[in-house]
Amino acid sequence: MELRHLRCAVAVADALHFGRAARSLGIAQPPLSQQIRALEDELGVRLFERSSRRVALTSAGEAFVAEARGVLAGADRATRAARMAGRGDTGRLVVGLVGSAAHAVLPGLMRAFRARHPDVEVTLREMPTAAQAAALLAGDLDAGLLRPPLAGEASHRLDVHAFGDEPLVAVVPAGHRLAARPRIPVRELAREPFVMFPRAAGPGLYDQIAALCRRGGFVLSPAQEAVQMQTIVGMVATGLWISIVPSSVARTARPDVAFVPVAPHAVTAGPALAWRRDDPSPVVANLVKTARAL
Structure with missing residues (x-):
């Protein structure tokens, strides 16, 4: 017994006329009659009473057609589900993000992706760049919004779509002597106590900030560490530290901190989307396509 036999039986039950049922199926009447006869022979019961004037369901036919409708509906659902999954329109997506990405690219990316693929379940996990790279390589993340550059194995096994560069800015307490400046020469931060994220959490960005400090004539030596950008800003607000952060953090x-451009002007890579180069997931492919379209 095949699905085509069930479709034939349901079509005849709906039309109660072999000719009309055949037309609804797009086949000739003789093959339809042969399909019904073969089905009845296989079942060992008559499904339809036929005469020159009418077609009627037998009690066995009523029971069979009721079950056949459920089977066909399930088959149709399975077909739709398979096609949607194959197109990446359903499934689950686990995306990592650095804190600053939540204020930069995340809202626009997720709105655009949700508009195109509303049935995909998205889970977000905030974590630093280095942790995201490790999680991507381990298969614990499907994609990540992180800050390049990537190092080591990640640089070879992950693909990256950059959204653009952004300036570095100083963040100081609102009452700080430099808070009202239109621009702060980096050399004037030489004696200030810095709060920074650990270099291991984002070596690319850390090294760019350290290089900017060297251009200002001093070596970056943080007095305090915090992992997330918003935590760093909150600690600056206490009045005990200052920092240098990407402008998207601003x-x-x-009201309790000031974000001020620095001189010399310096830029860093903004948040970028990263994913495994060999990932066959159509859901990930759709996220990448959405990111590239922004």
């Missing part, structure tokens, strides 16, 4: 305005 998108969440707060």
Whole structure:
């Protein structure tokens, strides 16, 4: 017994006429009659009473057609589910993100992706760049919004789509002597106590900030560490430290700190989307396609 036999039986039950049922199926009437006869022979019961004037379901036919409708509906659902999964329209996506990406690219990317693929379940996990790279390589993340450059094995096994560069800015307490400046020469930060994320959490960005400090004539030596950008900003607000951060961190305005451009002007790579180069997932492919379209 095949699905085509079930479709034939349901079509005849709906039409109660072999000719109309055959037309609805797009086949000739003789093959339809042969399919029904073969089905009845296999079942060992008559499904339809036929006469020159009418076609009627037998009690066995009523029972069979009721079950056949459920089977066909399930088959149709399975077909749709398979096609949607194959297109990446359903499934689950686990995405890592650095804190600053939440204020930069994440909202636009997720809105665009949700509009195109509303049935994909998205889970976000905040973690530093280095941890994201490790999780991507281990298969614990499907994609990550992190800050390049990547190092080691990650640089060879991960693909990256960059969203663009952004300036580095100083963040100082609102009452700080430099807070009202239109621009702060980096050399004037030489004697200030820094709060920074650990280099291991994001070596690329850390080294760029350290290089900027060297251009200002001093070596970056943080007095305090914090992993997340918003935590760093909160610690600056205490009045005990200052920091240098990507300008996207300033998108969440707060009255207790000031974000001030620095001189010399310096830029860093903004958040980028990273994914495994050999990942066959159509869901990931759709996320990458969405990112490239932004």
